[in-house]
Amino acid sequence: MGQLLNVVRAAGSKTTVRILIALVAGLVVGALLAGQPYIERLIAIADPIGGMWLDALRMTIVPLVFSLLVVGVSSAAGTVAAGGTAARALAMFAVLLIASATFGALVVGGVLSLWPAPSAAVAGLREAAGHSTTKLPEFPGVAAWLRAFIPTNPLQAAVETNMVPLVVFALLFGLAVTRIRDELRNVLVGVFQGVMDTMLVLVQWVLYVAPIGVFALALIVGAKAGVGAAGALGHYILILSGVCISVGLLCYLLALLAGVSLGAFARAVAPAQVVAFSTQSSIASLPAMVAGARQLGASETSIGMVLPLAVSLFRITSPAANIGVAVYSAHVYGVPLNPALVIVAIGVAAVISLASVGLPGQITFFTTTGPLCLVLGAPLELLPILLAVETIPDIFRTVGNVTADLAVTCLSGRTAGDEP
Template sequence: MAEAAFSEARKNNNLMARIQNVLPIACISSLVLGFALGGFLADLGEADWISSIVGFFDVVGTMWINAIRMTVIPLIVPLLIAAIAGSESSRSAGTIGVQTLVAFILLSVCYAGVAALSAKGMFSGLTLDQSVTDKLRASVHAAEVPTGDASVTTWFKNLIPINPIKAAADGTMLSLMIFAIAFGFASLAAPADARHQIVTACRTISSVMLVLVQGVLLVAPLGIFALTLVVGTKLGGAAFSALGYLISVQVGAAFIVSLGLIAIMVIWGNLASSKVFIGMINPTSVALGTSSSLSALPAMIETSRDTWRLPERVYGFVLPFAVSTFKPSTAYAWVFSTYFLSILYGISFGPMELAFAATYAALLNATVPGIPGGGMIAVAPLLLALGLPLEGLAILFAINPITDRTATAINVLSNLAVAAMLAAVQRQAFTEGSAV
C-alpha cells in the first residue's frame, strides 16, 4: 500500500516536472499567437461573431487574472511576515529593508540618467508628417484618460492603513505591506514561543498558497492567449503606424535594460546564465501577458525559491515589498514619453528639462497608483511642470497597452535582479561571519 502510494506520488512529480518544462514555451507561443490572431480579427471588421469571440476570450482572460489576484494577498502577507519574524534579529531584517531601498533607488537613478542622456539621439530619426500630427492631436479629446489625485501629499496620507482588513479588501497593496512589515517587526519583540507560532503559521499558509498558485499557473498559456487576443483586436494596425516610433523606442529601451539586468544577475547575483534564462521565462511571460507585476509575483517567488534557491528571508521580503512599492521602469519611460510629447507639440526641451524629468521619474516612481493607467495619473504633474499639455496623456494612454507590457517585464526583472544581488550579499556576509 505504501509502495503504491509512493509510486503514484513519484509519477505525479514526474508529470509536474514535464509540464513545468513545457510551460515557458507554451506561454511565449500563446503570447505571440494571441497578438497575431487579435490583429487578424481587427482587420476583418466589427461583425457580431467577431465581437462574440472577443467577448468570450475577454471573460476567460479576466477569470485567469482574478484567479491570480485571489492568491496574492494570502500569499505575500504571510510570506513577508515570516521573512521578518523569522530573521535572526530586527537588525538583520532592517538591513535587508535598507539594502532593498538603496538598490531600487540606484536602479531608478541609473535608468532615468541614461534615458536623459540618450533621449535626443534615440529620437533623432523621428519625423512627423503634418497629417499624422493633426490626427494624433484630434484624437486627444476622443481618448479616455484616467483621472485621480496623484499628489504626493495624498499618497503619504493614504500610506498608513486605517483598517488593514479594509486595505486587503480594497487591494491597496502598499498600505497592506506597511502593516505586514510592522507586524513582522513587532513579532521580533514577542516571546520566543509566540514568535515561533507566528512564523510556523505564516510559513504553512504560504506553502499551501504556493500549491494553489502552481495550479493557477498551469493554465497560464490559456489566460495569456485570451488577454493578448483582446488587446490585439483593440489596437489593430493604426496605433503602430502613428505611434510606432515611440513604441519602438520604449520597447527597444526595455530590451537593452533587460540585457543589463541579466548581466547583473549573472555577475553580482552569482547565478549561472542558464539558470537566469530558465528562471526569468515564466515571470516575464506573465508580465508581458497581463501588464501586472502583482500577477507575476507568484511566478517570481517560484523562480526565486525553486530555480535559483534563494534564501526565503531575502525573496520573502524583497519581492512583495518591491512589487507593492517600486515601478523602476517608469524612470526611463517617463523621460522618453515627455521628450516625445515635446517634439509632437513643438515645445522646446533642452538639457534642463531632461534633467528635471529624469529626477522626477527616479525619485517619484514609487507614487504610481496600483490601478490600470496609474502611470498616466502620476506623470500628470511632470507634464504640467514641463509646460507640456495634459492632452498628451491621451496619446500616451493610447499606446499604453503595448508599452506597459514591456515596462512591467522590466519591473519584474528588476525585482528578481535585486533579490538575486541581495541573496549573494547575504551569503557572502554569512560566509565571512562563519570564517571569523
C-alpha cells in the same frame, strides 16, 4: 484602499479595450470625413467635448500626486527606520530607479534626434490639439533655478501646477509627518489616504467616459492628420517598447553582479516572464519568481523579504518609460529640452514611480507622466491618445519589472552577505 484598487483593476482591462476602440474609430471617422464641407462643424463640436474630458483629468493630478507622495514617503520612511535588509533593498531600488529614468531620457531623446516622428503626422497631432510650436522661457540661471525648488507659497505652486516645488514640498511634508506623535501621524496619513482614495474614484469616473473624450480627440486628429497619425502612434509604440525591453535586458547585468550566470538567470526568470507577458501583472508572476529565486539559490531572507518588497514597490521600467512619454510629447510639440529641467524630471520620475505603485495602469499613466510633461513644459493634450495605445508598451513594462524583481532579489542577498 486595497478593495478600491481591486474594483478599479477589474474594470481596467475593459476600459483599455474601449479606449482603444474609440481611438481607432475616431481616427477612421475623422480621416474619412476629412475635406467634407461639414467637417469643421463636427470639429467645433468635438473640440469642447475632448477638452472638457482632458480638463477633468487635469483637475485630479495635483491632489492625487501630493497625497500619493505624502502617504508613500511616510510608509517608506517607516520601512527605512526598521533597518536591515528592507532598508538596504529600498536604497538599491532608489539608485536603480534614478538610473532607469536617466537611461530613458537619454535613449528616447537620442533616438528621436536620429529618427524623428513623421513630420506630417506630428503637424496634424499638434494642430488637432490646438497648439502651435511651444518654446520654453529662457533658463533663469543656476541660482534662481535652485531657489525655485523651494516653494515660497505651496498653494500657489499647486494652483499653477508647478510640479517641481510641489513635489519637493510633498516629500518634505511626508518626512515631517513621520516625526510627529503617533496618534497625530495616523490621523494625518489617514486624511491623505482618504484624499487619495477619493481622487481614485474621481479618476475612475473620468476613465469610464474616456471613450467619448478619446473619440472626440481622435476625430480631430484623424480629420487634420489623416491616417498618417497612425504612423506617429506606431513610431511612439516602437520607441517606448524598445526602451522597456532595453531596461529589462540591462537587468541581466544585475544577475551577473550577484554572481549568477546569464544562462542560469535566463532559465530561472523565463517562467515569470511568460506569466507577466500574458497577464501584465507582476503580482501574478510572484509564485514563478519565488520558484526562480530558489532555483538560483537565493537566501530565504531575500525571498521572504526583498522579493515581496520589490513586487510591491519596485517598477524599474516605469521611470524610463514615463520620462520617455514626456520627452516624446515634448518632441511632438516642438518643445526644446532644457538639460537642467531634464535632470529635475529624472528625479521626479524616480520619486513618483515609487509613490504610485499598486495603482491601476490607466491611473498610473496620467499620475506619472502628467507631472513630467508639466516639468518639461510639454502640453498634456497628447496623453489621452497615447493612453489608448499604452497596452503594447505595458506588456514590456511588466516583463522588465519582473526581470528586475528577481535580479535584485539575488543581488540583495549578495550585498547583505547571506549564504544561499
